[in-house]
Amino acid sequence: MPAILGQNQYGKAEVRIVRLDRATPTHRVKDLNVSVALRGDLADTHLTGDNSKVLTTDATKNTVYALAKKHGIDSTEAFGLLLARHFVDDVPQVREARIRLEEYHWDRIPRNASRSRFVGADEIAHSFVRNGTETRTAQITYNAEQGAEVLSGIQDLVVMNSTDSEFWGFYRDEYTTLKETRDRILATQVTARWRHNRDDLADWDRAYADTRRHLLEAFSETYSYALQQTLYQMGARVIEHRPDIDEVRLSLPNKHHFEVDLEPFGMKNGNEVFYAADRPYGLIEGTILRDGAEPRIPVD
Incomplete structure (x- = not known):
């Protein structure tokens, strides 16, 4: 019996990105770990080595950074939806994208815990401390026919x-x-x-x-x-x-x-x-x- 190719996917795992919003004196931090998996009309690269439909994993990584710069990161789920829809809607051979995200939360350091020169504030606008051990997660799966599914x-x-x-x-x-x-x-x-x-x-x-x-x-x-x-x-x-x-x-x-x-x-x-x-x-x-x-x- 000849072998056949079954379910397959590829992408970039654990893209670390820290996005700073400096729009106000009180900075806002989004610290994410993003993994992208793509599925679609991609059998040729497995069967013949034809890479003409392969969006490189390096380009996938760069997309994470570029969309974070272009659109900002309002929330973990919203950024995951943005990425998933981009890969499915803008890359013709990709039919489904799964985005997994982990968010590491940072709290501001209280005023009395810093030697900052700023006076009169309860918190330091640009200093943060990572909050405990908990991690926020999300997984976004987007399919052109079935729409988006959001797991938080x-x-x-x-x-x-x-x-x-x-x-x-x-x-x-x-x-x-x-x-x-x-x-x-x-x-x-x-x-x-x-x-x-x-x-x-x-x-x-x-x-x-x-x-x-x-x-x-x-x-x-x-x-x-x-x-x-x-x-x-x-x-x-x-x-x-x-x-x-x-x-x-x-x-x-x-x-x-x-x-x-x-x-x-x-x-x-x-x-x-x-x-x-x-x-x-x-x-x-x-x-x-x-x-x-x-x-x-x-x-x-």
Whole structure:
């Protein structure tokens, strides 16, 4: 049987771009990692080495920089849509473009933390500090026939409840040694992606901040009997409060905190001293959908 070429794509991965908006004395920073994948009428380069339809990956990289200069970066999703539509609408042989983006957020350094010569300001207009470990993400897929699909997300968002969490009544077999608990630390490092049912939101930054807030509020307000229950409440709250979102995919590693046995030292541990284990860890994952919606976020 002869071999045939299946699904294929190519592009430029992890284009690092920092765009400064200097229009006002208070500068604005957009710090992105952009990966582009293109699909379409590109079989010839695989089958015969004919590169006449290949937009070079170097040109793809340059496009990221050029469009950032020409149009600015209003928001992560808006810039991804701009790039995807450019590649599909302006490059004839490209039928579909997938743009993945990560945004690294920077906070301004407070006035009292700087020796700047500027006086009378609470924040320094041109100095920033990177905010924690969380990263904003987005994936834009644009097809000339099917239109655009926008996945927004967040990763490495570390959260913890020091109480209001229990875990008991679980199935036991001959190898089960875990003790039941009625009061435990619940901590996780949130990776979340959510699928919008529209691509024309007026303010993507506000939509992201609002969704992030709902995830955090659901985590903090849920009295949890299992991390699975917390996962569902987080996704359900987003679906209930954001009509533009049809699907939420969550991955929650259980950052275990085990109570340390202090009896050998003649002390009683009153649920106060814990060993924070980094591995192995339980990994809870799930998708929450709007009623009637079909799951489309890929499972990694």
